[in-house]
Amino acid sequence: MLLGCIGDDFTGSSDLGNTLTKAGMRVTQYVGVPDAPAAAEVEAGIVALKSRSIAVADAVRLSLEALDWLRAQGCTQFLFKYCSTFDSTREGNIGPVAEALADALDARQVLVCPAFPATGRSIYQGHLFVADRLLNESGMQDHPLTPMTDPDIRRWLGYQTKGTVGLVPAQAVMQGVTHTRARMLEEDKAGHRLMVADAITDADLITLGQAAADLPLITGGSGIAMGLPGNFRARGLLSATQNQWMGQDGKAAILSGSCSNATRGQVAEHARSNPTREVTADQVMSGAITAQALADWALAQDGVPLIYTSADPAVVIDAQARFGKAAVATRIEGLFADLARALVAGGVTRMISAGGETSGAIVEGLGLAAFEIGPEIDPGVPMIRASDKLVLALKSGNFGGPDFFSRAAAMMEGTAR
């Protein structure tokens, strides 16, 4: 294994797997820290954690455990993957995890780059944009767990870190690798270990990837991984072979706990011509609905059924005020985990889930160990194979076109491209 990656959620880790696979690496995504060595052919290993919204100390501990395992597999470079919308609270986990990994690796210069231009996320002068809006006007300010109310990534990260945060501005990145490295050195001399790097286009990300060829630790969204496989290839370290992907027939089902703008649009679109069932926070909290009853409903439907708790910001805020933010999230995620188990037990072989925390709960609930990364459905969302009978798509909240759900189900079956 060459590149060792630690993802703070499961959708995001499959997004990273997609980027690395497309760039020619042989990738495996692991569910949590494996207790056995990796297969010899794996070139990039991604340890997917559900550490985005847990307590800081737990996130740091799990990330360091993942690092130890990846080091034991022979990795020479490490990537900490978080969300391209920098999902974290002011007290949150990105800064402490990045600093703990940097300490463990003795890393002096650490890039921080959530940009992912293919999905509209760019960084300019340290400020994160989603398409033509600053992050705090993009809808992310209403996220149920990590509302992003400040677009200045240096400032937000600064709340989370012990050290100060520098900037590698677009003016340096656009002039190429030499200027980028020179600016990184200046930031280092100024005492900034973590440096937010501007990136507006894929070309900027490739430049940053090349500039980071010798850095032990890189952090960011999946975009920052774009340039890394080329560094290993240039050293003659990559095999040219890729896994062969096979579609999966059988029953499909969709579970959505994401409340993002994109997911809510996808839910509305799917509901126009498919069996769809809404579950409210009240039904979950009161125990009025059971996972088995929902599974029985889904398994009795023709077509591709969708079960969702996705709701508008005002509905979410109301539920959180009445039940508590963590309590309602935990109960809903628990329902999805139980539901996923009941669906697979009932014969579902293609499962699509929407939402990072939701997907984490489902994957952990299913007790899966590792994924092979397949072809891309939409930017940032690949199909993944968990076993010879189960194919998944873990959709990040804000990713995917309006008809994502039905298109994903068809592509996973192998009947559409």
Ligand SMILES: Nc1ncnc2c1ncn2[C@@H]1O[C@H](COP(=O)(O)OP(=O)(O)O)[C@@H](O)[C@H]1O
């Ligand atoms: N109706 C609802 N009311 C309150 N919280 C909800 C509701 N539906 C889902 N949630 C919670 O909101 C969170 C959504 O996060 P996540 O699944 O990561 O989606 P995204 O990818 O859009 O961030 C989850 O913890 C989920 O359990």
Ligand SMILES: O=C(O)[C@@H](O)C(=O)COP(=O)(O)O
């Ligand atoms: O970078 C991204 O946006 C994704 O890879 C990701 O991490 C998404 O997380 P969720 O929106 O919570 O699914």
